[in-house]
Amino acid sequence: MNSVHSIEAMALEARRASEQIAPCGSEQKNRALLAAADKIGQNRLALQEANEQDLRSARAQGLPSAFLDRLTLSDKVITQMCRSLEEVAALPDPVGEVVRMWRRPNGLWVGKMRIPLGVIGMIYEARPNVTVEAAALCVKSGNAVLLRGGSEALHSNRALVELLEASLREAGLPPKAVQLVDTPDRAAVLEMLRQEAYIDLIIPRGGEGLIRFVAENSRIPVIKHYKGVCHVFVDEGADPEMAVRICLNAKTQRPGVCNALETLLVHRAEADSLLPRIVSALRDQGVEIRGCPETLARVPDAKPAAEEDWGAEYLDLILAVKIVSGLDEAIEHIRRYGSLHTEAIVTRDYARAQRFLREVNSSTVLVNASTRFSDGYEFGLGAEIGISTTKIHAFGPMGLEELTTTKYIVYGSGQIRQ
């Protein structure tokens, strides 16, 4: 276990490793990822033994079953980890891409080349699969990573990071490119957040409390993602089948995730016909409705929505419903209560579809599709290190590209400035 004092030393080692891994080619990085997939597959039983230690103490502490689920390295989860590593190996390498190059009147060629960010600090809950996925994405994008997973996953994470380090070594890459901060208390997190000389970016993943703690205490830039209060606006004249299908999918396909629907906005013209159909389909799936007064008039046994229901992230089978006068009120409502995560419109109207896309400045805006698509895999990024709901550096699902920046490169032939 590292002491608080050694975290600075680890961060310095991560910085050194990041300098070594940055210029390495894709083949070498992919070799390390595929070796890790092999090793994890071959050490399934040893990993599950380490995991069992974590599970035993978690059960003894009486942690809830959803928590134990996320902590468990089942056969299925281990197979999925190996597949993730292979998938990330198969993705194109963003490093070295020249995203643009242009010629200046004086003959200089100026371009922008993608380079790794350097050292990433990941702070997350007790989910050992995140350990592997985050390491894979950071290595592929030429970064080093300090992993600080929830202390309840300590033994699992140690066993995984040992295999990851061995894979890096085997491929001739610096093993310190992937390190585990395994001090269990929050002092270790605070110490990480002070290493602005060595860590370039902090990505916290977990509940709002964890993210606020990190954001308030960090001297290093933080990618923030507090919550997902996602809206669907059902427009006047929307295709009824499509509206029902999208609302049902957005709310119930996986209610506990950040891109699930939390507030439904319905155009007043659809309040008498379409709204009851949507509500009835949702109730068949066990969804509780909390409505505005106009909604209550149409859905008499619904609960009234209080002010705090607008803006609530239920992560559960509960839905706030509001009848609005049209697109303007819908946009205004989203602006006031939304979390800049994901919003969708269901419409047949060309102009309103375009206005919604342009004027709603959430990180993902969809026309006629479920909010559940707001996800790195679904967008085709191949993987996701997190989602940003603030606009600096990245906005929305973040893949490999968002773990890089660009530097200016200039090819000259002796030019000087006049």
Add this chain to the structure above:
Amino acid sequence: MNSVHSIEAMALEARRASEQIAPCGSEQKNRALLAAADKIGQNRLALQEANEQDLRSARAQGLPSAFLDRLTLSDKVITQMCRSLEEVAALPDPVGEVVRMWRRPNGLWVGKMRIPLGVIGMIYEARPNVTVEAAALCVKSGNAVLLRGGSEALHSNRALVELLEASLREAGLPPKAVQLVDTPDRAAVLEMLRQEAYIDLIIPRGGEGLIRFVAENSRIPVIKHYKGVCHVFVDEGADPEMAVRICLNAKTQRPGVCNALETLLVHRAEADSLLPRIVSALRDQGVEIRGCPETLARVPDAKPAAEEDWGAEYLDLILAVKIVSGLDEAIEHIRRYGSLHTEAIVTRDYARAQRFLREVNSSTVLVNASTRFSDGYEFGLGAEIGISTTKIHAFGPMGLEELTTTKYIVYGSGQIRQ
């Protein structure tokens, strides 16, 4: 003058204005910029009267002449301001650009659309031209801006912002998109740095002390640019004429700026012939040389460089000189002492040119060109709001594009997630 308490109110008004200006088209924004150019040209005398008030107190305080220079609204400076406004109006509008769009197997079209960041907080020294340039760039990119210029320029800035607000109003844009924070003490800056609910990005421009103060006290992301310790590496076999020309230009064309040369690295093979030629040309321009022991052996009357000379930003006619064994040592030296700003190699060797470009991860890396080109105008960005030497969000000279982010837009036809 605004009280500290009113800064939150100003920030909220800026947020509202940013929501209004974000969807506005280029024509309307350009109309405001051209109106501002007209008004500034027409109110030259009134501006110079206001400026004279600032100059009188600055002189009374005994501020140095370089300071007075930067504060002065001469005819030339005013003409240049008007030209900047016209140039920014002529630049392409980044907002609304769809930088990429791709199709998913389920038929969804997913794209990334550029949108404004929201509200920018500019904190800078007593340079009234920055007031106009920053406002022009923020308005063009659809952002609102809170301007906090050095208090010694108070009257000048008030007069300018009044004209800018009138121009916005004339073009039908929200006048609160450009506001001046005119409380003279640092408490106002601290209050700005706490408005994380309303301000999206802080851009400080000025000396290292100001930037450190801002970075340490801000809860809002800050674009940092501490200093420019720029290097030129003269490789074995470099074209001697080119090496002399580039070193001379990089060091002496404008020594007081961040992209001027501060440390010269020379390949040992060129220490006896080329180094003395470069040094002699520099000395003819009054440059003082501080050398490593090997340099001193060739340039006997040079001062010895102390450890703190490596990494020094002289901003003056002083140059640190070190003889190195080759490219590896040069890269290692830059990594250890550089500031991630700008580095150049002078070489005729293809492989070493490519290695330098790839392995030096400063924000600008040049082959056979002066470091003085590291600048938004010179790169063809049309303008520059600042330079970032940290990798998050932007790296290197920042133009209009760096005042935007991208959101994901999705065109569906009823898709739901399986």
